[in-house]
Amino acid sequence: MARKRPDEAVVVSQVKNPELVHTRRRQIVDASVHLFIEKGFHKTPTRRIAEAVGFSIGSLYEYVSSKDDVLYLVCDAIHDEIETGIHRDIAGEKRGIDGLKAGIGIYIRVCDTMADHLQLIYQETASLSKKWRRHVLENEVRITNIFVERIEQAVEEGDLAPMKSSSVELLAHTIMVIGHMWAFRRWFLKGRYTLDGYIAFQTRFIMAATQEGGY
């Protein structure tokens, strides 16, 4: 259920051929993700990006109008990959409480695969211009809503006690953050817990809390 991505309609390009714009931007994103993860956004020169993609600095600026645009394309692509990853694995899962439980596990596994990328988003969202930051935060909300829906389903099925809709949202955001935590607190968690151990603990933790009811 990954939305149609309107990015390339929004980020301005000098080049007319839309397919070329699409493939070149994908090249730019692929190269930049790795450079940004390694060195950070501010310490990666635009020249270095162009070099990694394999064309000149002049050409880079035919496909974006600023370095800020590149960062936005990167963040957007990461969110898209996360969203697609979750939807792909969650599709076959059942409804109700077991579906929610499975969803959490699937989600944390995606966070594990995308750990570097998630950490990049945490670091660099603040570097984005206000305009692009809004889009990135909207992406974040859209992904969170996957859990909002799952929780509501579990309530409908009678597996969870009814909750205020504001509590459903807060619970969904908390699940999101617990997934991210596996990425941005790796420096502590890695080596002490396995991915499976972490998933077991946190799903149990979340499930025990929600089963109480009264939120």
Add this chain to the structure above:
Amino acid sequence: MARKRPDEAVVVSQVKNPELVHTRRRQIVDASVHLFIEKGFHKTPTRRIAEAVGFSIGSLYEYVSSKDDVLYLVCDAIHDEIETGIHRDIAGEKRGIDGLKAGIGIYIRVCDTMADHLQLIYQETASLSKKWRRHVLENEVRITNIFVERIEQAVEEGDLAPMKSSSVELLAHTIMVIGHMWAFRRWFLKGRYTLDGYIAFQTRFIMAATQEGGY
């Protein structure tokens, strides 16, 4: 129980008078915190820091040997303030489960007060040199250990079912992150939840989960 801070023994200065070094560095930190929160570390010139403190760029480099040093001093001061804030309010609290519960509330209130600062740490820890980053992460662990102790106390008092020590640690880190979440997800939470509402939800959430036992 805020430790004696050995920073100024570690960050190199050209100036001999230790008291002068101490007060000047405090000035540098106070000015930099605000500049970094507003513009970010990379977009704040060292010149601008010196200007804000009220002395020359040359003098700035008498008290630190690089811009990286300034960022470290800032991160360290923030952690110190958070730690002191928690200890100040938590001191009078009782032991056991109620002490843990109260501790979570106190901690989230500190996170609210220090929200800008916490977000800065999340953004800029990655910009630190490896050397300083290690120190900052150690600070983070030390603060987390406040909760490790509280949880262990609650277990000793018989208020919580016994837990593996690895689970105690993971629970403490999760509590830390739930506090931080109030800061770094303000863009969503602010306006939808009050601080008190957030604290009520999350303490209840955590307490319900831990009461289950079997971790």
Add this chain to the structure above:
DNA sequence: ATTATCTATAGATCTATAGATAATGC
């Protein structure tokens, strides 16, 4: 003719230091 790409560079920074000056204490 039009589109895509490249070269060369303007123009604006920014960090860090060297060496001069001022202030303090013997």
Add this chain to the structure above:
DNA sequence: ATTATCTATAGATCTATAGATAATGC
């Protein structure tokens, strides 16, 4: 004499663009 501070600037970037060149299609 020693310590603290300031001025001036070296030296190294970095983003973004203007204008030239190459490739493609009519």
